[in-house]
Amino acid sequence: MIPPLIVREALDLGIQLIAVTDHNATANIQAVMKAAQDTELIVLPGMELQTREEVHLLCLFDTLDQTFAFQTIVDAHLPNIPNNPDFFGEQFVVDETGDFIRSEERLLLSSADLSFEQAWAQVDQLGGILIPAHVNRKSFGLLEILGFVPVEVPVDALEISRHITPQKARETFPQIAAYPLIQNGDVHGLDGFLGTSHYTLAAPTIAEIRKAVQNLEGRSVRIAPIP
Amino acid sequence: MNLAQIIQELHLTVLTEPQDFAAVEPSSGYTSDLLSCVMSGAAKHSVWVTLQAHSNIVAVAALLELTAIIITEGAMPDPATIAKANQEGITLLATTDPSFHVIGRLWDLGLRAG
Numbered sequence: 001m002i003p004p005l006i007v008r009e010a011l012d013l014g015i016q017l018i019a020v021t022d023h024n025a026t027a028n029i030q031a032v033m034k035a036a037q038d039t040e041l042i043v044l045p046g047m048e049l050q051t052r053e054e055v056h057l058l059c060l061f062d063t064l065d066q067t068f069a070f071q072t073i074v075d076a077h078l079p080n081i082p083n084n085p086d087f088f089g090e091q092f093v094v095d096e097t098g099d100f101i102r103s104e105e106r107l108l109l110s111s112a113d114l115s116f117e118q119a120w121a122q123v124d125q126l127g128g129i130l131i132p133a134h135v136n137r138k139s140f141g142l143l144e145i146l147g148f149v150p151v152e153v154p155v156d157a158l159e160i161s162r163h164i165t166p167q168k169a170r171e172t173f174p175q176i177a178a179y180p181l182i183q184n185g186d187v188h189g190l191d192g193f194l195g196t197s198h199y200t201l202a203a204p205t206i207a208e209i210r211k212a213v214q215n216l217e218g219r220s221v222r223i224a225p226i227p
Numbered sequence: 228m229n230l231a232q233i234i235q236e237l238h239l240t241v242l243t244e245p246q247d248f249a250a251v252e253p254s255s256g257y258t259s260d261l262l263s264c265v266m267s268g269a270a271k272h273s274v275w276v277t278l279q280a281h282s283n284i285v286a287v288a289a290l291l292e293l294t295a296i297i298i299t300e301g302a303m304p305d306p307a308t309i310a311k312a313n314q315e316g317i318t319l320l321a322t323t324d325p326s327f328h329v330i331g332r333l334w335d336l337g338l339r340a341g
Contacts, residue, residue: 053281115281115305145264146283152307 002098003028003035005190010041015195017204018187019044019060022212023107024078030064034096042204048133050111050188051119056133056140058159058184059123062206066126073122077112105110108132116146120153129206134161134186135176136169148175157213159184179214183223186209196224228252228337230295233274234320235331239297242304242319243312251318253294255341256333257324262287268341274286276329282308299326314324 010018020029020043029045036043036099043069046060061067082105084090091104114122123130132142132149135158142149142158149155157180160169166181185194200220201208231248234241241248254272259265260279268277271292277284280302295318298304304312304319312319316325322329 053279054285117282117305144263145261146281146289148283149268150281150283151286152282 003096007036007041009190013193013195017042019046021046021049023046026067031094052113052115055142055145056112058131058133059128061128070126074112077114079110081107083107131157131159134157136160136164140144143173152187156210157182198222238321239320242309242321256338273341276326278302280304283315285312288317299329
């Protein structure tokens with residue numbers, strides 16, 4: 001997926017806000033932000049972190065500085081295993097036109113040696129928001145791996161995948177009753193955009209998203225049916 | 228076979244407060260690292276072998292009334308998790324051995340699936 005095509009596809013679908021959240025990585029965010037610069041599309045920086053427990057967590061931030069600070073922490077907790085492109089594919093870093101800059105040598109699909117709680121504390125301290133990703137999924141989903149949301153962590157919201165409706169998720173997993181839900185495309189290819197989470201925000205910020213999932217001060221999020 | 232024998236034979240480290248382990252007879256053994264599986268599969272009073280050290284293991288063990296959790300591969304629960312296990316009366320045992328080794332030894336000692 002090259003940055004200008006990501007931007008065009010999102011805009012074509014009427015999507016106003018996306019977040020770039022690569023697996024344990026942040027090196028391609030700037031390229032997408034630059035590609036979106038003169039467009040209506042808002043791009044939030046973030047990461048999909050894989051924790052020690054093999055749970056996927058969506059970590060979203062307001063600024064690249066915060067995101068890169070988080071990357072530094074994650075890097076210090078990632079095993080130093082070189083990528084084998086024959087098995088795992090290439091890990092390219094590109095510029096805003098999609099031109100090759102470099103290959104990421106270190107394997108990004110492993111787990112960071114950070115627990116769910118440690119990850120939450122780091123993201124919170126940096127001013128970001130942590131949302132457990134595709135919690136309903138068998139692979140890397142919080143509910144499959146840890147059974148329920150750890151009670152010690154004040155999780156703002158949970159993300160469900162495209163494979164389930166919010167109603168079905170709440171029926172299947174009664175342990176998530178108290179948590180607000182969002183739904184994301186978990187976009188891995190240009191045909192993956194979903195755009196079913198409709199936010200009412202005063203500005204595209206983490207603070208506003210937090211208010212929206214908590215339904216505070218007129219901010220809200222609603223999951224529309226998948227067309 | 229009682230828990231004291233298991234601890235001794237497998238050279239397990241006892242992480243929680245010592246109890247009269249000789250008086251504890253596990254019903255069976257179970258293994259999985261996915262807590263959702265454990266919640267639907269582990270038998271009451273069984274010993275659960277896992278490399279998962281997250282604090283949710285204590286809640287799951289308490290819910291299912293498991294006898295003990297053997298945490299393998301050198302994974303180590305944090306102090307809050309150990310404190311919670313003491314509170315719930317769940318015995319946490321640790322080893323650097325892999326799960327396969329631990330399960331093999333338990334089977335040798337006569338422990339079976341529930």
